[in-house]
Amino acid sequence: MNINQFIQKVEAVETKYKSEVEADHYRQKYHLMPRVGFMNDPNGLIEIAGEYHVFYQYNPFYPEEKHVCWGHFRSKDLITWEELPVALSPLEGYDSHGCYSGSAVDKDGKLVLMYTGNVKDSKGERETYQCLAESSDGVNFKKLDTNPVIKNQPKGYTRHFRDPKVLKHNDKWYMVIGAQKEEEKGSTVLYCSEDLEKWNIVNEILGSNLSKFDFLGYMWECPNLFTLDNKDVLLFCPQGVDKKGDLYNNIYQCGYVLGKLNYETGEFNCGDFLELDRGFEFYAPQIMEDHNGRILLLGWMGLPDKESSPTINNRWLHCLTSIRELKIKDNKIVQQPIIEMQKLRRERTEHKEVLIKDNEIELKGISGDSFELKCTFEFDKVEQFGIKMRYNSDINEETVMFYDTVEEKLVFDRSKDGFHKEEDGQRRCYVKNNGKLKAHIFMDKSSVEIFINDGEETFTSRIYPSEESTDVVFFSKGGEIKLNAVHWVI
Numbered sequence: 001m002n003i004n005q006f007i008q009k010v011e012a013v014e015t016k017y018k019s020e021v022e023a024d025h026y027r028q029k030y031h032l033m034p035r036v037g038f039m040n041d042p043n044g045l046i047e048i049a050g051e052y053h054v055f056y057q058y059n060p061f062y063p064e065e066k067h068v069c070w071g072h073f074r075s076k077d078l079i080t081w082e083e084l085p086v087a088l089s090p091l092e093g094y095d096s097h098g099c100y101s102g103s104a105v106d107k108d109g110k111l112v113l114m115y116t117g118n119v120k121d122s123k124g125e126r127e128t129y130q131c132l133a134e135s136s137d138g139v140n141f142k143k144l145d146t147n148p149v150i151k152n153q154p155k156g157y158t159r160h161f162r163d164p165k166v167l168k169h170n171d172k173w174y175m176v177i178g179a180q181k182e183e184e185k186g187s188t189v190l191y192c193s194e195d196l197e198k199w200n201i202v203n204e205i206l207g208s209n210l211s212k213f214d215f216l217g218y219m220w221e222c223p224n225l226f227t228l229d230n231k232d233v234l235l236f237c238p239q240g241v242d243k244k245g246d247l248y249n250n251i252y253q254c255g256y257v258l259g260k261l262n263y264e265t266g267e268f269n270c271g272d273f274l275e276l277d278r279g280f281e282f283y284a285p286q287i288m289e290d291h292n293g294r295i296l297l298l299g300w301m302g303l304p305d306k307e308s309s310p311t312i313n314n315r316w317l318h319c320l321t322s323i324r325e326l327k328i329k330d331n332k333i334v335q336q337p338i339i340e341m342q343k344l345r346r347e348r349t350e351h352k353e354v355l356i357k358d359n360e361i362e363l364k365g366i367s368g369d370s371f372e373l374k375c376t377f378e379f380d381k382v383e384q385f386g387i388k389m390r391y392n393s394d395i396n397e398e399t400v401m402f403y404d405t406v407e408e409k410l411v412f413d414r415s416k417d418g419f420h421k422e423e424d425g426q427r428r429c430y431v432k433n434n435g436k437l438k439a440h441i442f443m444d445k446s447s448v449e450i451f452i453n454d455g456e457e458t459f460t461s462r463i464y465p466s467e468e469s470t471d472v473v474f475f476s477k478g479g480e481i482k483l484n485a486v487h488w489v490i
């Protein structure tokens, strides 16, 4: 099959199921989703020639067939996105079982993609190749004749060796790659190149073979290496981490370390591993730097090996998160919704200094299944307070966030969202009680993203309420709170 035939096959399946997919009331209003079929990691994030590109792992043939290609969105403002034809298709010997995750760079005005070619040989054994493709128009991509530029893994590693993220540092190209050591430890390796084609290993920069990180499992996927406020950040997704109280409760994790990397030697002096998000669905995020030097992050609102969702019945699965701007505060990454999100705002409602004492109240104008809500809670003596969203008392549905002032825990509870169960119902995280709490919430048709205290903590999750469940209720228990709330319909 050639590229044109592949694109036609994709378009045929997209056309065939278009009306079925689009009739689904769980389709999102402002998050990126696949036209049909399966989406996972965001790939190749870049701003080039005044436009932003987001590629993503795309299997339009899900669930019958698996041909992982790169879907492609383009935007001038990070809000309105245009869908472009598939950029990479798994048609070569070196990527026959999937054009797996990777990244993008601007090389002298050309958009260059570096990705992992996944291959299963005749015995079902994995082979892994790092490959390049380039484009002059930002739409049509040509794989390089010199592919693959890295063949399989270096000594000491298994063939779980993938997801190259390329960056420029001191006029040289560098790349970090997710890896597994032969002793089944997760790891990240740093490479260097003058021309993107010939790559030399600098060193392994971090791994769960180090005693400090020995709890970080058997494989690290999707690493990102970047500088934020003069700190070097390694962000990655370790697999095989044991749950520890409220930490590491998802099947696979996503987090980062901050420190100082020596790019010549690969020596990385860094602090502890910190989880990036506290919700149920957040994985494989990628960053890009824009022309203002902002570091923008976009993640997958899903997890590998977790496919339980009612949207499967309508032939699509998963979506991406909103785009966030990263900053560092008190030696931690904070995430804030990008300012561009304000373009989505429609009718505005504000309620000031509302006192709620051992009560549940609705506020006029605040409800819906697609909104932005900014709340500030001030309190002194109160046990718990919070918000029930997508609430419907007739059928006992609600998605709740609340703060427990005694335990100093922020709790997100989707056990009655309309789909999930008790055992899949709560995520909690420590938030210091200082008498004030800010919650900035982005609700879409089947997801909610909560930014606590200007992005010190975030909770990102899918929810599947009934269409009619649109009430919002504010409550307090065991005392009084003062609430300021601003709500925008989206």
Ligand code: FRU
Pocket (backbone or CB within 6 Å): 040, 041, 057, 068, 100, 101, 102, 116, 162, 163, 221, 222, 284, 304
């Ligand atoms: C992460 C991941 C990557 C891989 C891709 C395949 O979700 O497993 O490591 O490249 O997905 O789709």
